[in-house]
Amino acid sequence: MAGTKVLASKKFGGLGVSSLFALNRALIFKWVWRFLSHDNSLWSRVIAAVHGSSSHPISAAYNSPWGTIIKEVKALNDKGINLVSHCKIRVGNGLRTSFWNDLWIGDNQLKLSFPRLFALEVNKDCSVADKLNAPFTASFRRQTRGGPEAQQLEQLTNLLDSVSLSNMEDRCFWDLNGEDGLTASRFKVNVFVWKLDQDRFPTRLNLRGRNISSHYVDCPVV
Template sequence: MTGWFVHFFWGSEGNSKKIHFVNWNSILAFLNKGGLGIGSLKAFNCSLLSKWIWRSMHSVGSTWVNLLKSIHGENIGLDSHGCKTNGLWAAIVFNFRKCQELGVSLVRKVGNGCNTRFWKDLWLGPDTLASRFNRLYRLELSPDCTVNDRLSGPAWNWSRTPSGTCHFESLAAELQAVVLNNEEDRWVWVLHEDDCFSVKRTREFLDNLFLPSRDQPTWWLKNIPIKVNVFMWRLHLDRFPSRCNLSARGIDIESIICPIFLSRSETRDHTFLSCNVVNALWNRIRIWMDPQWPTFSTLDELFTWIYSRSIYSSSSVRILCIISATLWWIWRLRNDILFASNRIRKEELFDFIRLFSFLWVKSRSKFAPSWNFWLCNPL
């Protein structure tokens, strides 16, 4: 299924494969880690399977849990003995054990101790006390006693006095840290302060362990279309199919000259900033927006300035929409020159930028300007 996702993202058709300009794991990473926030299917699957463990602990007495107990034992394969047969539940338990090794854990939080069996339930340590202190368990006359029975009740109920004291002293040392209270016993998920299981939190935890992280978070503006956000992300990383990038990857192309003005190599900075046609376009936009607006010699300077802006103020949103529309339509012009029969006229670029940036601002903003106001003063 991951392969389908990859082919869909890069636009592959049939058996043809397109160039993957960005590592797939970098795409899956969260927005605050420099990715696109898609998340991995593997972590999602592990989280969904782990939820069945959580449901089994909160469905005591249900038919399906009783069936699991009849097949795999009282602890449904979660103790050291494991599952007794292979199958779907064994695979779920195996997945849960792998998650436990990574820090995703389900523990029994003892309150009053009335609903937790002292010997047979998983409440103290990685295994049941019956398994860890088997010699003492065999001497117990009430094997189904609760934690409350042993810590608040009468003396121990042995069939005979245990020989030797080392096992009993080890057990007593562990029990010293247990303090009962008036709360009910319950299972808790250790990844969040509310102790409740969440597929989303579990998935985020697993993704944070394995997916890469960049120092610069991804800039994402809700006002503009997703494809434009992705384009801006790739442009910032310089991972887009410019002629120089294609040539650097060993692709045999007829020329690396910029197709817009046919003057210099098609690098990122030249295509979007310094090309004569593009430079004249930026000057028109600067006059339209604010003559005091700063100039940029490289796209790195532009993106540094973008990341310094707040995406929550209305003026910043408008500026960022205009910049995104400008970069997007420059790239559209370049592609039309190379591939389209009905090309965009260079003289129309400025009008397209004003129109589309206005539509993006108007579609998501509570206080959108009128069209006439936008033409005169977009800020």
């Protein structure tokens, strides 16, 4: 009964939050977010060194706590919930973003959207800065030919026309709420407000109603 009330909408006296199952998955994904957002923490650097770079798609080299996290993310993806696709990169100077491998422009990795051009690329781990600060085809193993190659080159060139680098660092953002970070702090605030509204704090009067004695009898709110 209490669980149902917590999950109910706020207008019906509930808390309006998701289930603990969903919250647990959100907190698990927070670790993935930290890894993808290049926060430069020791934890992220260790994961990158042990399991590989932080490019999409994420993976684990062997069974480990990180592997368990990746397993949960993939399980959600198999059910049609692709959380990683909502971790986008806002390019600044382009130094920390992989041109072909990261999800930084459009709805897919450029290596998947433009496979013919990616096959010609010699430096497949080049950054956005590397690619935009030099002639685009300079790192190709040969010049593009007609047909699909020429068509993809024109499409990609048009897509990149809107890109301009700045002096700011590249950073990740969560495109579902338009904010730069993924946080569970709002959940904590909702719990506090709901407890206050429902008079669920452990005051002396509430404790007495639950047959719990309190030694602080002088103050009704202790």
